[in-house]
Amino acid sequence: MTNDMNIPFESKEELEEIRKTLVKEQRELKRKKFLKNKMSVAGLCIVIIMIIIAIFAPSIATHDPYETNVMESLLPPSAQHWFGTDKIGRDVFSRVIYGARISLFVGVSVGGISAVLGLIIGLYASTNKVLDNILMRCCDGLRSIPNLLLAITLMTVLGAALKNVIISLAIVSTPGVARMARSSALVVREQTYVEAMRCLGAKKSRILWKHIAPNILAPVIVQMTFAFASAIIAEASLSFLGAGVPSGTPSWGSMLSEGKAVIYSAWWMIAFPGAFTALTVLGLNLFGDGLRDLLDPLTN
Amino acid sequence: MKKYIVNRILSVIPVLIIVSIVVFSLLHLTPGDPAIAILGEDATQEAIDELRERMGLNDPIPVQYLNWLNDIFHGDFGTSTASSGEAVTSMIASHFIPTLQLAIYSTIVTVLLAVPLGMLAARKRGTVVDHGVTVLALCGISLPSFLFGLGMMMLFAVKLRWVPVSGYKAMSAGLGAHFRTMIIPAVSLGFMHSAFMMRMTRASMLEVLNSDYIKMAKSKGVKELWLVAKHALRNSLVTLVTVIGQGFIGALSGATIVESMFGIPGMGSLVVNSIGRRDFQVIQAVVLLIAVINVVMNLVIDILYGIVDPRIRLS
Numbered sequence: 001m002t003n004d005m006n007i008p009f010e011s012k013e014e015l016e017e018i019r020k021t022l023v024k025e026q027r028e029l030k031r032k033k034f035l036k037n038k039m040s041v042a043g044l045c046i047v048i049i050m051i052i053i054a055i056f057a058p059s060i061a062t063h064d065p066y067e068t069n070v071m072e073s074l075l076p077p078s079a080q081h082w083f084g085t086d087k088i089g090r091d092v093f094s095r096v097i098y099g100a101r102i103s104l105f106v107g108v109s110v111g112g113i114s115a116v117l118g119l120i121i122g123l124y125a126s127t128n129k130v131l132d133n134i135l136m137r138c139c140d141g142l143r144s145i146p147n148l149l150l151a152i153t154l155m156t157v158l159g160a161a162l163k164n165v166i167i168s169l170a171i172v173s174t175p176g177v178a179r180m181a182r183s184s185a186l187v188v189r190e191q192t193y194v195e196a197m198r199c200l201g202a203k204k205s206r207i208l209w210k211h212i213a214p215n216i217l218a219p220v221i222v223q224m225t226f227a228f229a230s231a232i233i234a235e236a237s238l239s240f241l242g243a244g245v246p247s248g249t250p251s252w253g254s255m256l257s258e259g260k261a262v263i264y265s266a267w268w269m270i271a272f273p274g275a276f277t278a279l280t281v282l283g284l285n286l287f288g289d290g291l292r293d294l295l296d297p298l299t300n
Numbered sequence: 301m302k303k304y305i306v307n308r309i310l311s312v313i314p315v316l317i318i319v320s321i322v323v324f325s326l327l328h329l330t331p332g333d334p335a336i337a338i339l340g341e342d343a344t345q346e347a348i349d350e351l352r353e354r355m356g357l358n359d360p361i362p363v364q365y366l367n368w369l370n371d372i373f374h375g376d377f378g379t380s381t382a383s384s385g386e387a388v389t390s391m392i393a394s395h396f397i398p399t400l401q402l403a404i405y406s407t408i409v410t411v412l413l414a415v416p417l418g419m420l421a422a423r424k425r426g427t428v429v430d431h432g433v434t435v436l437a438l439c440g441i442s443l444p445s446f447l448f449g450l451g452m453m454m455l456f457a458v459k460l461r462w463v464p465v466s467g468y469k470a471m472s473a474g475l476g477a478h479f480r481t482m483i484i485p486a487v488s489l490g491f492m493h494s495a496f497m498m499r500m501t502r503a504s505m506l507e508v509l510n511s512d513y514i515k516m517a518k519s520k521g522v523k524e525l526w527l528v529a530k531h532a533l534r535n536s537l538v539t540l541v542t543v544i545g546q547g548f549i550g551a552l553s554g555a556t557i558v559e560s561m562f563g564i565p566g567m568g569s570l571v572v573n574s575i576g577r578r579d580f581q582v583i584q585a586v587v588l589l590i591a592v593i594n595v596v597m598n599l600v601i602d603i604l605y606g607i608v609d610p611r612i613r614l615s
Binding site: 137138140141142144145146147148149150152153154155156157158229233236237240241242243256259260263264267270274277278281282285286 | 314315317318319321322323326327329330337438439441442443444445446447450451453454458465552553554556557560561571572574575576578580583584586587590591594595598
C-alpha cells in the first residue's frame with residue numbers, strides 16, 4: 001500500500017491549505033452565530049464604549065476630576081456640570097469618566113491574572129492526584145471565605161492602594177477559575193488525541209501545554225469575563241466601604257459612598273456612578289453569556 | 301446513609317484546617333512587624349515589645365499557630381487591639397444576633413421570590429413571562445447589592461419616607477419597629493441572591509418536567525396537581541434545599557456591605573468598623589467564624605441532599 005492511498009492529496013502544503021480553510025470557515029460560522037445573539041452584541045458594545053471612555057478619559061472629561069471648588073458644592077446637573085458637583089465642588093461627570101479607568105483597569109488586571117494563575121493551577125492539578133488534592137483543598141479553603149470578606153481582610157493587611165486592590169481581588173477570584181480549568185482538563189486528558197500523543201511518547205509538559213491547554217482555553221476565557229465583571233463589583237464594594245483605593249481617587253465605589261452621605265440632597269451623586277457601574281457589569285455579563293453559549297455549549 | 305454522612309464530614313476537615321491556616325497567616329502578610337502595623341508607626345519600643353509579648357509574636361510561627369488554634373477551641377479569640385481592649389468573643393456575641401436575623405429574613409425573601417418565579421418561568425417556557433423572569437434575573441446579577449440597596453433607600457426612605465434610612469431596632473423594641481428597620485436590607489440582600497436561584501429553579505424544574513417519568517405519568521393521565529405534588533416536587537426538593545442553604549450562606553457573606561450601609565450592628569459592620577482601627581484580631585475572628593459557618597452549612601446541605609435524593613448518596 002502506498003502512502004497516496006491513505007492521503008489522497010498532492011502534498012503536505014495542500015493539506016495545510018485545506019486545514020486553514022476549514023479553520024477559517026469555522027471561525028466565520030462562530031462569528032455569525034455570535035452576531036445573531038443580539039443581547040451579547042449589545043453587551044460587547046457597552047464594554048467597548050466603556051473601554052473607549054477609559055482610554056480617552058482626559059479628552060472626554062470636562063473638568064479636572066481632582067479640582068475642588070467649595071463655592072460650587074453640591075450643584076445639581078447643569079450645562080456647566082453635566083452630572084452636578086460633589087460636596088467639595090468636584091465635577092461628578094469628570095470623576096465618573098475617570099472612574100471608568102480605575103474600574104476597568106482593576107477588572108482587566110484581575111481577570112487576566114486570575115485566568116493565567118487559574119489555568120496553571122488547574123492544569124497541574126489535573127496531572128497528579130496528590131498535587132490535585134493539595135491544590136484543590138487550598139482552593140476550597142479560600143473559597144469558603146466569602147469573597148468580599150476575604151478581600152476586605154487582605155486590603156486591611158496590605159493597605160489602601162490600587163495595586164493591593166488588584167492583588168486582593170486576584171487572590172479571591174483565582175480559585176474559581178482554577179476549579180473550572182481543572183475539571184475541563186480532566187475531561188480533555190481522557191480524549192483519544194491526548195492518549196495518542198501519550199502513546200507516541202510525547203513529553204508530559206508538551207502534552208499539557210500544547211494539547212490540553214489550548215483545549216481548555218474556551219471555558220477559562222468565559223470564566224475570565226465573569227471574573228472581570230465581579231472584580232468591578234468587588235472594587236466598587238471595597239471602595240464603598242472605604243477599604244479600596246486611597247480616598248480622593250475617583251472610583252465609582254467611593255463616589256457612591258460619598259453620595260450616600262448626602263442621599264437626602266444630592267441624588268445625582270448616586271445615580272450617575274451607580275448607572276455606570278451597573279451598565280458595565282451588565283455589558284460584561286451579557287457578553288460573557290453569549291461567549292459561553294458559543295464556546296462552551298455543554299455547560300449551558 | 302451512615303457511611304455517606306461520615307465521608308462527607310471527613311472531607312470537610314482538611315478544608316477547615318486550610319481555612320484556619322489562611323486566616324492565621326493573614327496577620328503575618330502585613331509588610332513588616334504586625335505589632336507596628338497594629339500600633340502605628342509612631343508607637344514606642346516598649347509598647348511594641350509589650351504587644352509582641354501579649355500576642356506571642358516572639359514564638360516561632362508554627363507554635364503561634366497552634367497556640368492560636370488552642371485558644372480558639374477554648375472559645376478565646378483574643379482581645380481587641382483597639383483602645384477598648386474588649387474580649388473579641390464577647391464583641392462577636394453581641395453582634396451575632398442582628399446578622400442572624402438579617403440572614404434569616406433575606407433567605408425568606410430569596411425563597412419567596414426565586415421558587416415561584418423560577419417555577420413560573422419553567423412552566424411558561426419561551427413566553428413573555430419566561431423572558432421577563434430571565435431579564436429580571438440578569439439585572440439582579442449585574443447590580444451590586446449595595447447599589448440596589450441604595451436605590452431602595454432613595455425610594456422608600458428618602459422619597460416615600462416609609463422607613464428610616466438606617467439604624468437598627470432590636471425585637472424587644474417592638475416587632476413593628478424591628479421590621480421597619482430590617483425590611484429594606486433584607487429585600488436588598490434577598491433580591492440579589494434570588495437572581496441566581498431563579499435561574500437554578502427554572503433549570504431544574506425544566507429538567508424534571510422534561511424527564512421520562514413525568515411524560516409517562518402524564519400519558520397515563522395523572523392529574524396535573526397530583527403530578528406536581530407526587531412526582532415533580534420530590535425531585536425538586538434538592539433545588540429547594542440548595543436555594544435555602546445557599547441563600548442563607550449568601551446572606552451571611554453579603555451582609556458585610558448591606559449591614560454597614562444600613563447601620564445594622566452585625567458582624568459585617570463589626571468588620572468594616574475594624575478596618576479603620578486596624579483591629580486585626582476582630583477581623584481574623586469574624587472571618588474565621590463566617591468561613592466555618594459557611595463550610596458547615598455546605599456540609600449540612602450535602603447531607604440533606606443525601607437524605608432527599610438517594611441517587612446522590614449512593615453515587
